Structures are given as C-alpha cells and as structure tokens.
Amino acid sequence: MAAASERAARFRGFFPRRALIGMVHLPPLPGRAGDAAAMPHIVERACAEARQLASAGFDAVIVENYGDAPFFPEGVPAETVAAMAVVVSRVRDAVPVRVGVNVLRNDALAGLAIAAASGADFVRVNVLSGVYATDQGVITGRAAEVVRYRDRLCPSVRIAADVHVKHAVPISHDDIRVAAADTAYRGGADILIVSGPATGQPVEPRELRETREAVPDRPLWVGSGVTPDTAAELLSVCDGLIVGTCLKRAGRTSAPLDAAAARAFVRRVRGRASGKMKP
Numbered sequence: 539m540a541a542a543s544e545r546a547a548r549f550r551g552f553f554p555r556r557a558l559i560g561m562v563h564l565p566p567l568p569g570r571a572g573d574a575a576a577m578p579h580i581v582e583r584a585c586a587e588a589r590q591l592a593s594a595g596f597d598a599v600i601v602e603n604y605g606d607a608p609f610f611p612e613g614v615p616a617e618t619v620a621a622m623a624v625v626v627s628r629v630r631d632a633v634p635v636r637v638g639v640n641v642l643r644n645d646a647l648a649g650l651a652i653a654a655a656s657g658a659d660f661v662r663v664n665v666l667s668g669v670y671a672t673d674q675g676v677i678t679g680r681a682a683e684v685v686r687y688r689d690r691l692c693p694s695v696r697i698a699a700d701v702h703v704k705h706a707v708p709i710s711h712d713d714i715r716v717a718a719a720d721t722a723y724r725g726g727a728d729i730l731i732v733s734g735p736a737t738g739q740p741v742e743p744r745e746l747r748e749t750r751e752a753v754p755d756r757p758l759w760v761g762s763g764v765t766p767d768t769a770a771e772l773l774s775v776c777d778g779l780i781v782g783t784c785l786k787r788a789g790r791t792s793a794p795l796d797a798a799a800a801r802a803f804v805r806r807v808r809g810r811a812s813g814k815m816k817p
Contacts, residue, residue: 552659552696553597553636553729553757556773558804560591561782563604563791564625569617570606577621583794584625585632590797591785595804598636600662600780601626605792609643611674619648627656638662638698643674646684646697654692660729666699667725668717670706677706681725699727701749704736704762714745715752722753731780733761737791738783740768746775769807779807 562584565575588599603614603622622641630637640662641649649661665672667679688695701718702708711717714732721727732749734740740763750758759778769779785800787793 553778555777556807557597557757557759557778558595558807559598559600559638559759559778559780560594560596560785560800561604561780562587562591562599562601562629563782564602564606564622566605567603567618567621569615569621577624580621581625581628585628587795588629588633588637590795591800592633592635594797594800595808596635596781596800597778598638598659599629599633600638600640601629601658602640602662603642606642609674610645611672611677612644614641614645614648619652622648623652623655626652626658630657636660640664643672644677646680647687650684650688650692650695653695658695660696660698662731663697663699663727664703665706666697666727667721668708668710670703670708670710672703672706676709679725685726696728697726698729698731698759699725700731700733700761702732702745704733704739715748718749718752722756727756729757729759731759731761732776734763737762739763741772746772750775766803766806769803773807
C-alpha cells in the first residue's frame with residue numbers, strides 16, 4: 539500500500555487539478571462485419587476530433603472503440619488491436635495533449651500494448667478490481683496481471699480505473715467506498731473514475747463524495763453525464779471530467795464532435811468558479 543501511495547504522489551502532477559478529458563469515439567473498426575469504415579477515414583476523423591478538442595482547451599483525449607458494439611467482454615481480436623494502435627499513434631502525433639486508450643469492453647492488456655506501441659500516456663480500465671455483471675456477462679478484474687504487464691511493458695503509462703463502472707452491477711462490493719479503496723490500494727489504480735449507470739447519464743453525487751472520502755490520495759475523475767451546467771459543481775469534488783456525449787452533434791454519443799460545443803464547454807468551465815456539490 540505504501541508503494542502505491544508513493545506512485546500516486548508522483549503521478550499527481552501528470553494532469554492539472556481541474557483536468558478536462560475529451561472523448562474520441564471511433565466508428566466501427568475493421569473486423570466489424572458490414573459496418574467498418576475504411577482505415578484512412580477512421581484515422582482522419584480521429585485526428586481531426588482530437589485536434590479540435592486540444593484547440594478548444596481540453597487537457598487530454600481518450601481514444602475508444604465505441605463503434606465496435608456488441609463488445610467482446612475481454613480479449614478483442616488482433617485486428618482491433620492493430621487498428622487502434624495505428625489510430626492512437628496518429629492521434630499522439632497530431633496533438634500536444636495527453637492521449638489515453640480504452641479498449642471496450644475490458645481488454646486492459648490490449649490497451650497497454652497499444653499505449654506502448656503508440657506512445658499514449660494512460661489507459662482506462664473498466665474493471666480492474668472486483669466482479670461485475672455487465673451486458674457482456676460477468677467480468678472479473680485482473681489487477682495482478684494488468685499492473686505487472688504495465689510495469690514490465692510501459693511503466694510510465696497511468697492506469698485510470700472505473701469504480702462501479704457504467705452498464706454494470708457490482709457483485710463483489712455494493713459499497714462504493716470499499717470498491718474504491720480496493721481498486722486503488724489493492725488493485726494499483728493511479729486514477730479512479732466514477733460514472734453514472736450508463737453512457738451520457740450523470741454520476742450520483744453521494745457516490746462521488748464517498749469515493750473521494752475513501753481514497754483522498756488519488757486523482758478522481760467523473761466518467762459520464764457531464765454537462766456545462768454540472769461541470770463546476772462536479773469539479774468541487776473531483777479532479778477531472780471525461781466529456782463526450784454533450785460535445786457531440788445533437789447530443790448523440792455516436793455522432794461526430796461539435797467543435798463549437800467543445801469550445802463553449804471549455805470557456806464556460808474555465809470561466810466559472812467551483813460551486814458546491816449538491817446532496
């Protein structure tokens with residue numbers, strides 16, 4: 539536990555205190571029969587959206603295979619890893635901000651391999667610790683394997699792990715305080731993420747506060763449902779916001795980025811003082 543705390547202290551300066559992390563949702567990748575876009579189009583769109591987010595003032599982007607639903611529960615096919623490695627590498631070259639990877643539904647090893655090959659800075663892991671009933675079946679955290687693989691392959695890459703991840707029900711711990719402490723101190727997460735029940739849905743304020751109280755020495759991000767109206771009060775409790783749906787055209791998660799909405803979001807959040815989180 540002491541070693542984990544020392545690592546977290548070193549990583550705290552990696553992101554600013556009020557970090558804004560924008561989502562780059564990829565369309566269906568090669569291997570998604572009948573739906574996959576051509577790789578040049580996928581790369582071009584991902585780089586364009588990452589540039590727009592960075593230009594708007596976001597501190598980081600996460601590249602995610604959102605268009606690949608229905609998702610494999612853990613191990614994704616080789617073609618997904620190859621395609622994402624190409625895309626993330628190009629995004630890394632295109633923007634001056636931190637770049638993260640999330641391989642849905644829960645292929646942390648693939649995410650780390652992509653990060654190592656592309657130069658990405660962090661990975662998001664939906665289930666690092668604990669056991670969850672998800673829409674892909676029961677998924678069990680593999681923290682021992684994931685952390686050792688990271689330490690061997692790409693030790694500078696940070697692990698941002700969900701606690702009570704969206705689209706899932708915890709089997710191991712209903713108490714988010716216990717789950718958060720286990721994910722940080724026993725699972726080795728560098729950053730914790732709390733989200734609402736599904737993509738685009740807001741976090742429960744009580745769960746956010748309880749996670750902060752249980753793990754005060756790790757950066758804490760909100761992982762879904764962020765809007766310009768809620769951002770300031772969320773940032774009074776957490777250290778960063780992952781923002782996706784509210785930045786998309788017509789508010790549809792799968793739609794292209796609305797660059798004007800991204801700029802307006804940053805202007806509003808950076809221009810407002812932190813509010814107090816409501817119960």
